[in-house]
Amino acid sequence: MTNTALITGASRGLGLALARSLAGAGWNLVLTARGADDLERAAAELGATAIPGDVTEPEHVRRLAQAVPELDLLVNNAGDLGVTPLPPLAGYPLEAFRVLLETNVTAPLALIQATLPALRAARGAVVNITSDAATGAYEGWGGYGATKAALEQLSNVLSAEEPEVRVWWVDPGEMNTRMLADAVGAEEAAAATDPAKVAEALHDLVKARPAGGKVSLQ
Known part of the structure; x- marks a missing residue:
């Protein structure tokens, strides 16, 4: 039986790298992603x-949920x-x-809510892709970090509330x-880790299927 994954922010970066790893x-x-041209090229590949x-738009979230009546993995990678x-x-x-809260917190929750029946069934x-800015006091990163902190706590509670669905x-x-x-x-940025390397570690996580919780890949 073929596994199905829904990946947001999949036209570039980590989302595209993970898509390539899972496709293999x-x-x-x-x-899904906002950049239609890049996304179509990735999908064709x-x-x-x-x-x-745009995952902040309710109609788009509904379309995504309708496209995955069976769903083994939801990756909320899109962010701003x-x-x-x-x-x-x-x-x-x-x-x-x-706007940042809408993109980085509300939109992932909306997509989780819309796909939970399919995730529960499977x-x-x-x-949920987060950041060390969620817990570190880095100057200038307060806005972004606050949204990622909210996403982490949302994930933490969801993991407790949905024991049959792994939440990382x-x-x-x-x-x-x-x-x-x-x-x-x-x-x-050029000196930082290649997203493809991170994607392989994330793929290994999905295959190992440990208990839900916070995971640091580097």
Whole structure:
């Protein structure tokens, strides 16, 4: 029986790297991201289903849930860095913070709620991608880190409430991605870990299926 995974933010970075790893193991993939062109190219490469759109939009969430009546793995990888250059909390624009919460916290919860029946039926798993900024006091990272802290606690409670569904909140460490480059500059980002290496570790986690909890991959 073929396993099915739904991955958000799958057009580049960790989402695309994980999709490639799972595709190599024969998984059936449903991929979503806002960048339709990049997503379609990724789906064509991997033989996956592409459903471009914004996970903050309820209609898009409904479309994704309808596409996966059977679901073994949901990966909430899509996220936003927020305002750049990264501002101190004293000057963080509040409307921008509300948008960041919508993207990094509310949208993952909405997709979890929409796909839980399929995940329960399959005794599936949820991976929520978080960050060490959720717990570290890094100057400038307060807005982003606060949303990831909220996502971690959401994951923690969901793990307790849904014992038949594995829930992991995963800190992948610094990766050479466009998001990190936007935060710290391209030169520093280039020295970070290749997302493909992190994706292999994440794939190993899914295969091992340990108890739900926080996982640090670096």
